[in-house]
Amino acid sequence: MRIKDWPAAERPREKLLERGARSLSDAELLSILIRTGSPGHTAVDLARHMLSAFGGLRHLLEAPRARLCGHPGVGEATYVTLRAAVEMGHRHLSRTVKRGAMLGSPEDTRRYVSTRLRGFPYEVFACLFLDNRHRVIAFEEMFRGTIDGASVHPREVIKRCLEHNAAALIVAHNHPSGVAEPSHADRIVTRRLAEAGALVELRLLDHIVVGDGETVSFAERGWL
Numbered sequence: 001m002r003i004k005d006w007p008a009a010e011r012p013r014e015k016l017l018e019r020g021a022r023s024l025s026d027a028e029l030l031s032i033l034i035r036t037g038s039p040g041h042t043a044v045d046l047a048r049h050m051l052s053a054f055g056g057l058r059h060l061l062e063a064p065r066a067r068l069c070g071h072p073g074v075g076e077a078t079y080v081t082l083r084a085a086v087e088m089g090h091r092h093l094s095r096t097v098k099r100g101a102m103l104g105s106p107e108d109t110r111r112y113v114s115t116r117l118r119g120f121p122y123e124v125f126a127c128l129f130l131d132n133r134h135r136v137i138a139f140e141e142m143f144r145g146t147i148d149g150a151s152v153h154p155r156e157v158i159k160r161c162l163e164h165n166a167a168a169l170i171v172a173h174n175h176p177s178g179v180a181e182p183s184h185a186d187r188i189v190t191r192r193l194a195e196a197g198a199l200v201e202l203r204l205l206d207h208i209v210v211g212d213g214e215t216v217s218f219a220e221r222g223w224l
Contacts, residue, residue: 003031003042012044026057033081038073046073058212061086062119090115109170110208110215112139117174117210123150125173127157130205132167152189154196161202169197172208180211182218190218 008014012028021029030047037043050071054060060068061082068079109128116139117124125143130136142157143150150173161169171193173186182190186209194204207218218224 003044027051030057030060033085034074034078041073050074058118106206106217106220109206110217113170113172113208114210114215117172118212120174121176122146123173123176125150125152125171127160128170128172129161129164129166130168130170131165134168134205137164137166149185152193154189154192157193158196158200158202161197162200166202168203168205169193170206170208171204172210174210178212180209180214180216182207182209182216187218187223190223194224 003011009018012024012032015028016024016032024032027044027047030050031037031043034043034047034050037046041049050060051057053071054063065076065079068074068082069076113126113128117126123145124141125145126139126141128136129138129140140160142160143152145151152173157169157171171190175181186207190204190207193207197204204224205219206224209216209218
């Protein structure tokens with residue numbers, strides 16, 4: 001049965017218009033982007049098969065061109081559409097955390113750093129520099145490492161804070177393994193950063209560890 005023959009309440013486009021995008025499953029959202037299915041299969045069928053074959057939405061959207069276009073029913077037009085959608089999402093989030101903006105909520109901050117750091121195959125340690133009213137000054141990737149870890153130098157972080165005239169700081173890094181649980185080394189680095197910041201009256205507000213679809217906040221766990 002074709003999607004247009006489905007009840008209106010079950011069609012992805014009509015469902016989005018009626019209930020909003022958040023009401024749609026990953027497969028339904030994906031079907032709107034890929035638009036058409038393959039012989040004998042609807043766009044939703046194809047979307048479900050793609051999600052299963054690639055192991056979920058994240059891996060599908062990060063798949064290289066050759067692999068994605070090699071999937072049955074998928075061509076370069078679909079690849080281009082998906083890459084454009086991902087880039088639009090990145091740009092939208094980057095605009096929400098621009099210079100001078102107030103951080104709306106801890107959830108907004110976690111979502112932003114997760115989007116910026118989650119896709120790397122190696123660890124990236126980044127800093128969100130804030131003024132004394134917790135308005136954003138800048139977001140910068142400070143250190144990069146292998147899949148096993150990154151060397152974080154508190155002295156370089158504090159130096160950059162002083163150059164930005166920052167009064168507060170949020171740091172974040174990703175775990176390429178996908179497991180967001182902080183390591184013992186993560187806790188040591190966080191303590192050293194907090195101690196170094198205190199010497200120059202700089203407050204470390206949080207350390208966010210980004211995994212695959214989840215984040216861990218040191219502040220929420222009471223570790224800061």
